[in-house]
Amino acid sequence: MTRAFVFPGQGAQTIGMGKALADHYPAARAVFDEVDDALDARLSDLIWTGEIEALTLTENAQPALMACSLAVVRALEAEGIQIADGAFVAGHSLGEYSALAAARALTIADTARLLRQRGQAMQAAVPVGVGAMAAILGLDFDALTEVAAEAAEAEVCQAANDNDPGQVVVSGHAAAVERAVALAKAKGAKRAVLLPVSAPFHCSLMQPAAEAMAQALADVTIAAPVVPLVANVTASATSDPETIRAQLITQITGSVRWRESVLYMAGQGVTEIWELGAGKALSGMVRRIDRSVTCTAIASPDDISALLAAQA
Structure with missing residues (x-):
């Protein structure tokens, strides 16, 4: 092996x-x-x-x-x-x-x-509370990249972790991440959960x-x-x-x-x-x-x- x-x-x-x-x-x-x-x-x-x-x-x-x-x-x-x-x-x-x-x-x-x-x-x-991350289940990385771009609205929102075919994490400004969660659910995500993290890792x-x-x-x-x-x-x-x-x-x-x-x-x-x-x-x-x-x-x-x- x-x-x-x-x-x-x-x-x-x-x-x-x-x-x-x-x-x-x-x-x-x-x-x-x-x-x-x-x-x-x-x-x-x-x-x-x-x-x-x-x-x-x-x-x-x-x-x-x-x-x-x-x-x-x-x-x-x-x-x-x-x-x-x-x-x-x-x-x-x-x-x-x-x-x-x-x-x-x-x-x-x-x-x-x-x-x-x-x-x-x-x-x-990033000051505590300014940023957020959310795990999205049921949509792939390409789909979440589009969701994040749509959710950004002049703020930062990026697909941060391409973990596996059914789990992608988005990261950025808290309000933008919350918009991404709502959009992802509307586009068929099985689940979207805000993560208990203190900063928005792996984004700009x-x-x-x-x-x-x-x-x-x-x-x-x-x-x-x-x-x-x-x-x-x-x-x-x-x-x-x-x-x-x-x-x-x-x-x-x-x-x-x-x-x-x-x-x-x-x-x-x-x-x-x-x-x-x-x-x-x-x-x-x-x-x-x-x-x-x-x-x-x-x-x-x-x-x-x-x-x-x-x-x-």
């Missing part, structure tokens, strides 16, 4: 995530220690015993989810399973940073600092955050990943560090082309995708995109034990 490793985005966070891995694998615990040191804060305490409201803050959730994903990577490496044995890495939004750290293009410390800056910059870009309102990340990324060393990254903004693979740097900036305001990314990997011969980190959202999306691709979500020592038993 040709395998790809994928990494979740914001929304998968839970209190206690990664604790069992850290207790079971010294290499996994070392990831959390490294993130704590890089941020000069006990993020691990917040992840394991804190309040979900604090963990959900963008500046905390982003490095926390990366830490959990990298803890899984290090635990798998301790069992002899290497990222370099895969064909690709990919991540959903912030998960792209986790993918790059997993593939040794970024250090864990740099990734933690970048994600804290990214979270702060994205939150600061995030331009101040893109500019902040351009500065942050300019000072960071990016190496060629050990396997190619399938980038959110192009839905195609690259291993060139400067291309990756540019794409990470574009990603802040650009659409997450997840459906196309999965189809690209399947078209390149990928038959098995492992989701490393909190939750199983990406596995569900992959199944809805291409049922011929086998999905495995790995977040705990029990998941790894089951994986090893299945491979024995």
